Amino acid sequence: MTADYFLFLGLFGVAFFAVSGALMGHEKSINGFGVVVVASVTALGGGTIRDLLLTQPIFWVETPSYLYSAYGAVVLTVLSIRYLPPLSNYYFILMDAAGLAIFNIMGIEKALIEGTGMIVALTMGMTTGIFGGLLRDVICREVPLVMRGDLYATACLSGGLAYAALFALDAPYAWCIFGSLITTVFIRLGSLHWGWKPNIFKKGYTPKS
Amino acid sequence: MTADYFLFLGLFGVAFFAVSGALMGHEKSINGFGVVVVASVTALGGGTIRDLLLTQPIFWVETPSYLYSAYGAVVLTVLSIRYLPPLSNYYFILMDAAGLAIFNIMGIEKALIEGTGMIVALTMGMTTGIFGGLLRDVICREVPLVMRGDLYATACLSGGLAYAALFALDAPYAWCIFGSLITTVFIRLGSLHWGWKPNIFKKGYTPKS
Amino acid sequence: MTADYFLFLGLFGVAFFAVSGALMGHEKSINGFGVVVVASVTALGGGTIRDLLLTQPIFWVETPSYLYSAYGAVVLTVLSIRYLPPLSNYYFILMDAAGLAIFNIMGIEKALIEGTGMIVALTMGMTTGIFGGLLRDVICREVPLVMRGDLYATACLSGGLAYAALFALDAPYAWCIFGSLITTVFIRLGSLHWGWKPNIFKKGYTPKS
Structure with missing residues (x-):
């Protein structure tokens, strides 16, 4: 059950x-197979590092469906760039945010399943997402x-904390x-x-070099 | 037998x-041990990532001959830059192409030995090479x-497909x-x-940002 | 005994x-949680790569104290930048040098404990430090x-050789x-x-491109 959710979410995260x-490869005028390389690294990089850190088998080596998902998404993107009217940059931001949110959850879950504490799990979620x-x-x-x-x-991190809070409140998994x-x-x-900007250092301060 | 070919090819790939x-370190005016660092990362990086992904022991930790090969090649290169007439940039391209070709094969082989399917093996070959x-x-x-x-x-990828095709045709290993x-x-x-350039996106199209 | 030294030194290295x-995050005008990310990667990156290469469990996943040390050091740094008079760039150099020295030793030690030879151990020390x-x-x-x-x-490398020499001379561990x-x-x-600069290539030579 949980494994099904996992695979389903993961395939979407990888595709996003x-x-x-x-x-981004297109915007940077990368062409040919270089686009496949940069897209694959983006799609599989975070989860790969998570699996390495947890000393688990790499997810896409064990379950090649993820590879097909990544390669399929690249082909569809290239085709849609080629034949559809140009997309605004907003799609890039949206895809990136969706992938970030999904991978964050998957990193936290996989770490918790491996029995780590919450601070390691949140770190692992951020690692997978970022x-x-x-x-x-x-x-x-x-x-x-x-x-x-x-x-x-x-x-x-906020998404991770929301997950932890709902989990602690025994909310249904979904x-x-x-x-x-x-x-x-x-x-x-x-x-x-809305242009929210954090400022954790003092305002208007510039470092002495 | 296969293992001998492997070691032999690998030592050359690492050296190239x-x-x-x-x-490149020399061209970028990196000096001192920084050159050794960048050369080692280049020589050992692809294979290291392959071994991590396959959860195998790292090849140069298990067989330090690879380390000696990398360090020896750096010393020879530095000496030849110092005492021989300047080489053209062509040597860089040639070395890079030879290393790419060898590491590609080694990645595919090692993945197949570990029992992965062909799409994972080709991905692993590209990872090792690139x-x-x-x-x-x-x-x-x-x-x-x-x-x-x-x-x-x-x-x-073409080299990988050629390997797969010849392998499927039962051609001799060499x-x-x-x-x-x-x-x-x-x-x-x-x-x-000959200036072959792929163009997988539509010609003359620039993205709307 | 050795393990105690290890943990103690490691916590300091991570913090430095x-x-x-x-x-550096501050100097580069990175703000919000991005500073935590760059500081964590700096603090945990070298040791993580060492543990991956030695196929050991990752140190901060096994012993979350290292994570607390990294996060605590970031919070203290941000607070001191915010409330104390500006620090000169010298502190950055000093922290970096101290971390380099400590991680170098820890990489060598952990490799030797895993039974690698000296050339692999020195490489592992440089990897951890750099x-x-x-x-x-x-x-x-x-x-x-x-x-x-x-x-x-x-x-x-010099620090590594000094360690190896003192070790070979049966000097006390400390x-x-x-x-x-x-x-x-x-x-x-x-x-x-004092502006020491190595020059392993010929003086005044520029490469032909």
């Missing part, structure tokens, strides 16, 4: 991140999304997942829409 | 990539070779390897020499 | 690197410290550690203070 990678996109941005020589002023890692997804996506997109 | 890393050079380019703040318009990942090597190197160098 | 990551900072610099889009002309990897720490920090800071 693969689309975001293919879109690292695929981080690798994408590093390879494409972009300023990583997580390093910009918007609430990226914060959205991820509610935990749904609550966490909504929280992450809402905070991430809200920060972009 | 180490040379390519040292050459990631060493990708890490080199990211560390040196270059546009990764795989992200440029030339046929890099495509050459890698022929499988040779056929794959030739295919990868030919497509890679051919793309540079 | 976390501070260096938070300082990779956290390397990831920090790559994510923050800085020229990696190890790639600049200063003695970074060389300091690391002396081995202390000797190695002093060597690494001295060479690293000395290279910056």
Whole structure:
């Protein structure tokens, strides 16, 4: 039961991140198979690092469906870029936020199943969510999304805390997942829409170099 | 028997990539031990990631000959840069192509030995071939070779398909390897020499940002 | 006994690197949780890669104290940046050098305990010391410290050789550690203070591209 949810969510998360990678590859004028490489790294990177850290078999080596999902999403994205009217940049942000929210949950769950404590599980959720996109941005020589002023890692952590809270309240499993997804996506997109910016350092302070 | 071929090919692949890393380090004015670091990462990075993904012991920790091969190649490269007339950039491309072709085969083989299916094995071959050079380019703040318009990942995949085809036709082992090597190197160098450029997106289209 | 030293040194090493990551995050105008991400990657990256390479359980998953140490160091750094007078860039260099020296020893020790030879152990020490900072610099889009002309990897290797020499001379355990720490920090800071620059390639030579 849980494993079914897992696979289903995971296939979607992988596809969302693969689309975001293919879109960025296109914007950066990467062509040919390079697009497949950057999309695959985006889609599979975060989960791969999670599995390595938990010393588990890598998810896409064990279950090649994830690979098919990533490759299929790339092909569809390339075809739709080729034959459909141009998409706005908003789709990239949306895909990235959805992937972030899903992978966050999957990282937390897999860590809890392996018997880690909550602080390690939340760290693992952030790792799963953030690292695929981080690798994408590093390879494409972009300023990583997580390093910009918007609430990226914060959205991820909030989703994790929402999941933990609902779980502690014995909410039904589907509610935990749904609550966490909504929280992450809402905070991430809200920060972009309303321009929320955190400022943990003193205002107007510049470091002496 | 197979293991001997493996070690032999691997030592050469490691040496080729180490040379390519040292050459790029030199071009980027990296000096001192930084050159050894970038060359080692280039030479050992792809295979290390492959072994991590297959949850196998890391090849150079188990068989330190690979380490000696990498370090030896760096020393020879530094000495030849120091005492011989300057080499053209062509050597860098050649070393990189040879390493790519060899590591591609080794990744596919090791995955098949571990009992994965063909799509995972081809992915593992591309990972082994591409990631060493990708890490080199990211560390040196270059546009990764795989992200440029030339046929890099495509050459890698073609070599893998050639290997799979020859293997399926029951060709002798040495022929499988040779056929794959030739295919990868030919497509890679051919793309540079004749300026083959893939274009999987529509021509002349620029994304709306 | 040894395990106690290990944990104690490790917690300090993690904290030092976390501070260096938070300082760089601040200088790069990263804000919100992005600072926590870059500081954690810096603090935990090198040791994580070492544990992956040795196919050991990841240290901070097994012993979450390291996580608390990293997160605590980030919070303290952010608070001190916020409320104390600005620190000079010297603190960044100092923290980085101390972390480098400690992680170098820990990498060598853990490899030797796992029964590797000395050349693999020294490589593992350099990996542990260098990779956290390397990831920090790559994510923050800085020229990696190890790639600049200063003695970074060389300091690391010298500390490793000092450790190996003292160990071979049957020096007391604390002396081995202390000797190695002093060597690494001295060479690293000395290279910056007195401007030592290695030049392993011929002087005044520029590569033909």
